[in-house]
Amino acid sequence: xxxxxxVEVVRAGLAPAVTGARVVAAEVRDPRALxxxxxxxxxxxxxxxxxxxxxxxxxxRAADFERRVTGLTLGSPAxxxxxxxxxxxxxxxxxxxxxxxAHLGMSGQLLLRDTTALDDRHVRIRLWIEHPTHGELRLDxxxxxxxxxxxxDRLAPTPDGAPGGFGGDAEVPALLPVQAARIARDPLxxxxxxxxxxxxxxxxxxxxxxxxxxxxxxSGVGNIYADEALWRARMHPETPGRRISAARLxxxxxxxxxxxxxxxxxxxxxxxEQYVNVNGQAGYFSRYLHSYGRTAEPxxxxxxxxxxxxxxxxxxxxxPKCQRLR
Numbered sequence: 145x146x147x148x149x150x151v152e153v154v155r156a157g158l159a160p161a162v163t164g165a166r167v168v169a170a171e172v173r174d175p176r177a178l179x180x181x182x183x184x185x186x187x188x189x190x191x192x193x194x195x196x197x198x199x200x201x202x203x204x205r206a207a208d209f210e211r212r213v214t215g216l217t218l219g220s221p222a223x224x225x226x227x228x229x230x231x232x233x234x235x236x237x238x239x240x241x242x243x244x245x246a247h248l249g250m251s252g253q254l255l256l257r258d259t260t261a262l263d264d265r266h267v268r269i270r271l272w273i274e275h276p277t278h279g280e281l282r283l284d285x286x287x288x289x290x291x292x293x294x295x296x297d298r299l300a301p302t303p304d305g306a307p308g309g310f311g312g313d314a315e316v317p318a319l320l321p322v323q324a325a326r327i328a329r330d331p332l333x334x335x336x337x338x339x340x341x342x343x344x345x346x347x348x349x350x351x352x353x354x355x356x357x358x359x360x361x362x363s364g365v366g367n368i369y370a371d372e373a374l375w376r377a378r379m380h381p382e383t384p385g386r387r388i389s390a391a392r393l394x395x396x397x398x399x400x401x402x403x404x405x406x407x408x409x410x411x412x413x414x415x416x417e418q419y420v421n422v423n424g425q426a427g428y429f430s431r432y433l434h435s436y437g438r439t440a441e442p443x444x445x446x447x448x449x450x451x452x453x454x455x456x457x458x459x460x461x462x463x464p465k466c467q468r469l470r
Contacts, residue, residue: 146248148225148330148364149407150419150427154254155223155311157422161256162218162230162283165275170213172206177268177287180245180319181295183208212296213244213271222312225330225363229309229317231299241299245317246285252292256422257282264424269294295319306335330364331401342393345385352388352396353381353460365400368413368436371461373400375435380469381453381460406432435461
């Protein structure tokens with residue numbers, strides 16, 4: 145699924161086109177892409193991630209979203225880990241701030257198009273927007289596997305009073321479990337606490353890769369970038385956190401940030417058509433991967449064949465010589 149670099153590429157690509165734009169029309173083609181959206185007045189009976197939706201309830205959810213999003217003015221996009229949101233303001237100011245919350249899931253795409261462009265594949269929701277500088281544009285939410293979603297959601301103050309995410313104000317969408325500390329800040333967030341991560345990791349016996357993927361410790365890290373950061377740190381993915389020194393964990397965070405920075409410069413990582421930026425273009429960081437997806441290929445440091453081991457329903461890739469489990 146898209147990890148921090150991919151979502152940040154999308155956020156940065158959207159920013160100049162949507163900030164200050166007004167939604168002039170909306171079309172929900174598939175209400176399943178609104179799984180997190182709750183109509184005003186309460187739940188509509190659709191529940192969570194069900195694939196088969198009651199037709200009447202699905203139509204209610206779609207109609208509510210179309211009605212409420214039309215006429216909104218979009219603010220500057222923000223991101224926390226793998227989640228992204230756009231603050232919105234209605235023509236008539238309300239007491240509560242709202243946002244358009246987006247989660248890309250496994251294959252979600254937010255695509256900026258000219259209003260006359262050909263249809264994109266798997267479009268689930270379409271917004272027509274008008275920007276004071278860029279004119280009329282089309283914003284398509286496409287999602288082949290339907291794990292992603294859009295939703296209108298209230299903004300809530302952050303517990304610590306700091307910006308809720310990268311590029312945002314001191315607010316986060318209420319649907320994000322930030323208040324319950326289930327989505328931590330990410331390493332690119334200026335308010336990420338390195339010392340707190342190090343202390344938390346050193347109290348745990350879980351393997352370091354599992355800790356990197358724990359969104360309550362550090363958000364935005366997925367399988368690809370965990371493997372790459374651990375390769376650069378010469379650290380075995382199953383090394384228990386409590387056996388790693390504070391200095392080594394601090395070094396690992398620095399290397400993780402380096403991996404993210406390089407991935408951002410290359411537009412993220414694309415292995416297929418499921419991840420593209422807002423212009424429909426693939427990212428090229430896959431050319432620079434040292435471990436992830438390189439099973440049986442020679443290590444770029446020592447020439448030993450990269451190994452792949454099962455990990456939580458997925459896989460870990462590492463060099464058995466450079467990344468020994470000590």
